Amino acid sequence: MENSMIFTIDSWYILVPFFIVILLLLIFRTFFRAKHSLWQFLLLTTFFVYFLCMIHLVFFPIEVNIGEYANLTPWYISINYIPILTIDLKTFLLNIIMMVPFGMYLPLLNQKVHSIKKAAFHGLLISLSFEIIQIVLKAALGNGRSTDINDLIANTLGAAVGFLLLKKLTKIDVLSGVVHKLNLDKET
Structure with a gap:
């Protein structure tokens, strides 16, 4: 009899410990090594919370179906190569909304992202990374x-x-001052 597995991996088992480690590192760098201001600490903390939420939405729960319980449809069948014509409008709009904060964080985290072209490129890279990981999970775990x-x-x-x-x-003058305080590339 072949080995079979079917179970679910919830995000909390992975993302909560990861967040705790990142938060402890940020606290250490901010308060003990004086690498960041309190504003920058808040920026980094909110970015990591946002990014982990994005990972939660994109990947979890991970359904593992291996062996006898595996989906018999080849993994490459689940890839949609056809742009625009096959759009699910709700999913399309939700994906846009999900990445708006990412585009707002980019210039705050890295001053080299100073154009819409660079912001779009970084959005494409993150999205491509997500899609590749989804393919790997589908092929390896039957997700x-x-x-x-x-x-x-x-x-x-x-x-x-x-x-x-x-x-x-x-x-807007008031917001400009706040953004300047948050900017990660400025001196503390």
């Missing part, structure tokens, strides 16, 4: 997530929209 070119488009667009939104908000 039910699909890979979709429309997700790449929506996520890239969301990062660009977030970048533009932050640029518009920084033109």
Whole structure:
């Protein structure tokens, strides 16, 4: 009889310990090594909370179906290569919304991201990473997530929209000062 497994991996078992480790590192760097200001600590903490939430939404729960319980459909069948024509509008809009904060965080975390082109490129890289990991999980564990070119488009667009939104908000005097305090590349 072949080895069979079927179980679910919930995000809390992985993401909560990861967050605790990251938070302890941030606290150490901020309060004991004076690498960051309190504002920068808040920026980094909120970014990691946001990023872990994004990972939760994109990957979890992970359904492991191996052996006798495996899905017999080949993993590459679940990849959607056709852009725009196969769009699920709700999913497309949710992917845009999910990446808007990412685009807003980018220039705060790295001053080299100073154009919409660079923000869109970083959004594309993160999205491509997510889609590749989804393919690997599908092939290795039988996870039910699909890979979709429309997700790449929506996520890239969301990062660009977030970048533009932050640029518009920084033109407001009060918010400009807050953004300057948050900027990770400035001296503490």
